[in-house]
Amino acid sequence: MYDDARGRRQTAGTFATEKEAVAAWHAAEAEIAKGGLGDRRRGRQTFQTYVEKKWLPHQVLEATTRQDYTYKINKHLMGFFGPMRMCDILPEHVREWITEMQRKGASAATIQKCKRGILNSIFTTALNDQVISQHPSRGVRIPPVPKKPKKAITAKQFDGLYRALPDADSRLLVETIIESGLRWGEVAELRVKDLDFATRVLTVSRTVVELNPQFHPTQGRFLVKPYPKGKEYRRFKLSPQIVRKLKAHAVTRGLGEGDLFFTYLPVDQPKPRKLRPVPVPGAHGMTTANERGKSYDHGSLTAYTTGKCRCEYCKEAYRLYRGQRRATGKDNPRSPRVRQSDGHIPADWFRKQIWTPACKTAGLDHVTPHHLRHAHASWLLAGGADLQVVKERLGHASIATTEQHLHTLPNADETALAALEKIRGPQINEAPETSELDALKAENERLRAAFADVALALRPESRPHLSTA
Structure with missing residues (x-):
C-alpha cells in the first residue's frame, strides 16, 4: 500500500514476497514525489469512464457548449472510443474513426467539430492529468472543410x-x-x-x-x-x-x-382542416392479406386495427371512431403541448x-x-x-x-x-466578334448567288420566245 498525492491509501498491487511489495510501494511513492505517474492504473480506465466521470463534470464549459458536446460525444465518439482504454488509444485509431465517420456519411464540418473541438480537448486534458503519455489526435489530418461565402x-x-x-x-x-x-x-x-x-x-x-x-x-x-x-x-x-x-x-x-x-x-389559431377521403367500407377495395391470409375492406375500423392498414381511408375511419368516443366522454383528449x-x-x-x-x-x-x-x-x-x-x-x-x-x-x-468595360470598351466596339463576321460573310455569299441567278435569267439566250420575235 501507499499514499497518493491527496493522501488517500492506494494499493500498488499484490506480490509473492514482502520484499517485492515493499519495493512496489516505494517506487509508487517515488513517482509521486518526482511528479510522475502516481497510479499507472489511471491509463487503464476506458474512454467512456474518463469522459463521463472526469472530463465532462469538471471541464469549464459554457452551458450551450456542454449540451452540444454531450450530444456529439454520445452520437459520434462513444460508439467507437467508448470501450477502449485510454492508454491503448493511438493516432491510428483516430484515423480509423475518421474513415468510419466518412463511411457513415458524416460531413467534413461534423468531423472537424468532433476532432478539433472535442477529441483534442479530451486528450489534451488527459495528457495534462497524466492519464496518458501521448496525444493520440495530435497531427492527425481531417478532410478539408470548404469555406462558404456569406x-x-x-x-x-x-x-x-x-x-x-x-x-x-x-x-x-x-x-x-x-x-x-x-x-x-x-x-x-x-x-x-x-x-x-x-x-x-x-x-x-x-x-x-x-x-x-x-x-x-x-x-x-x-x-x-x-x-x-x-x-x-x-x-x-x-x-x-x-x-x-x-x-x-x-x-x-x-x-x-x-x-x-x-x-x-x-396565439391559439385553429389549424386549417385539410380535405380528407370519405371512408366508405367496401367502396375502396380490400387490404393486402395479413399473416393469416385475411383481407378487410378499406375504410373500415377492422382494416385499421386487425389488418394494420394505414391508408388514408383506414386512418380516417379510425380518426372518426376516436372522435365519436371523445364526444361521448369515453376517452379524454390529450392536452395540447405548452x-x-x-x-x-x-x-x-x-x-x-x-x-x-x-x-x-x-x-x-x-x-x-x-x-x-x-x-x-x-x-x-x-x-x-x-x-x-x-x-x-x-x-x-x-x-x-x-x-x-x-x-x-x-x-x-x-x-x-x-x-x-472602360478599358476594353473601344476595342470591343471596333472589332466585331468572330460569330458576327461569319454571319456577315454568309449573308454576302447568299446575296452574290442571288444576283448571279438574276443575271443569268436576264440573258437573251435564256429567253427563246423573246429572241424568235
Missing part, C-alpha cells in the same frame, strides 16, 4: 419578407435585427433599459440561450448570460426611425425599464410559426434570421461605412470576420465590371 439578402428581398410577416410585433423584431445587426439571443434578451431613447445609443450587455433542462443550472429552459458573445459589451447608435418605433412599442405595451421588448405570446417560457421567444417557435411561412410567401429559400445580421453588415459596407466601425457594431473579435461581408451583395462587382 449570404446576404438584398433590400428588395427584405421588403418582400417584411410585408409577408403576419403582425406588427414580428415586423418590429425583424426590422430591429436588420437595423442593429443583433444576434438572435441578443435581440430576444433586449430590454427597455438597454436603449437610451434620447441619444439613440443601444448597449448590448447580455444574451439568452435556450437549453435542455438537464443542462440548465435550475432545470429551466432559458438561461440569461451576463455578457454577449465575445464576453465584451458594445455600444452603438440606431437610426431615428427604428428608435421611434421601439419607443412607441414600449409606450403602447406599458413596458418598464426591466421588461423585454419582445415576448412570447402564442411551451416552457419565461417570456423569452423560443427560437424554433419563431422559425416555424413566423419566419418560415413569411420566407415562403416572399420566395426566399434557405434564409435564416441570422442572415439579417449578414445583410446589416453587407449593406453598411456597400454603402461606404468604415470597416472598423462595422466590426465594433457587430462585436467581431477579428476584423477578418468583418471582411467576409465585403462583396456579398449581387451588385458588389458592378464597379469592377465598369472599370473593365
